[in-house]
Amino acid sequence: MDDGARRAELAASLAEVGERIDRACAEAGRPAGSVTLTAVTKTYPASDVLLLAGLGVTDVGENRDQEAAPKAAEVRAAGVELRWHYIGQLQRNKAKSVAAYADVVESVDSVRLAAALGKAAAGRPAPLEVLIQVSIDGDPERGGAAGDDLGPIADAVASSDGLRLCGLMAVAPLGWEPDRAFARLAELRSGVVAAHPGATTLSAGMSGDLEAAIRHGATHVRIGSSLLGMRNLLR
Template identity: 65%
Template sequence: MTPRISDAPAGRRDELAANLAEVRERIAAACAAAGRDPGDVTLVAVTKTFPASDVRLLAGLGLRQVAENRDQEAAPKAAECADLGLTWHFVGQLQTNKVKSVASYAGVVQSVDRSRLVRALSKAAANEGRTLRCLVQVSLDDKEGRGGAAPADVPALADQIAAADGLELGGVMAVAPLGEEPRPAFERLARLANEVREAHPAATIVSAGMSGDLEAAIACGATHVRVGTALLGGRSAIVR
């Protein structure tokens, strides 16, 4: 049975509403400091480990963009919430054997970091009769296991996405390096984003910034921020 708002624990809507208001205030303050319009920054709710009932509550509060990082969790959750008309973002490392599933529900794949994945996504999108918006995930550090294309490889990968059937180049995405001041990394991402836009003017998305560093990302031009903990709380929930 698809979870409805009434299935949520008492008070959960109020909790999420308060968290959402606080996050929106942070975004507005960061935009004011940067001389930007808050309307130019899209909030994407990262709902991993939280139940579909929370997605419904957030949708009822006006959020339309939802992100997940594991297909095993995202696919059934997207199916349960299919009636809400949300845009689902896939933000985790994506293996090619999961591409067919992801292409069936995701509107945006933010974690494209290699040519083989571009080819697989293009084939899957064509088979589904859909167009997937893809972002090039950029590695801003040398840590293995976090995903992302080397900065030098980003322009060619962007070209490949733009030329692929069934795919639309949306822009770039990155995660700030762990344990470092995020702003210098986001400044590097901004320069790469400008380079990509010079070749592909419609690729305007810069997805950067999470609960702890969204202000720095907005100061450096982020158009999308991916927020989980500040919206939903700690990651101790059990998906149901």
């Protein structure tokens, strides 16, 4: 597919997703523009990221450092500046690499990872923004911190000079109704905001459940397949 056809395809998908977000905001009694779209571009080339940027997308998400680092470098070499969100599970030994290109890390789930990221982010011109990933159902296999661990992690992030605590991120657990999942997330968010009033960002909702996430206060939705199409995992 040539660039013109791909741009038209992405523009149509972006308009459709934007309409869904606007409609969900209206139904929730929230103002238009109160939810940011993060385009999840994992497995897609830098050329798609550049096309999305040209269509007005400002935030992109990646979940594998070995793919994200060169892609971010290619996009910046083209003279395009975006907000890069790292949304995948992150090993401490990758903290330095991720801190070099990411603007936001959405998957901090332990005090030890917070410490590693804080060390890696030292010397940045601006603190690395951090969201704590929440495990809504407490299943450690899916990543994320259990509710009881949120306080210590939030304190660790907030006390690091290299980091800025911005809020929470979560994925609705398999088998849970999205409204049930995001209602629980909203409860957990209230507790974190009570202790850290600036931590108001809530990254929740994907292609299949963004409406429920917006009903329960999401400020960012992470959209992949509805925007870019079904992924070819062999890419």
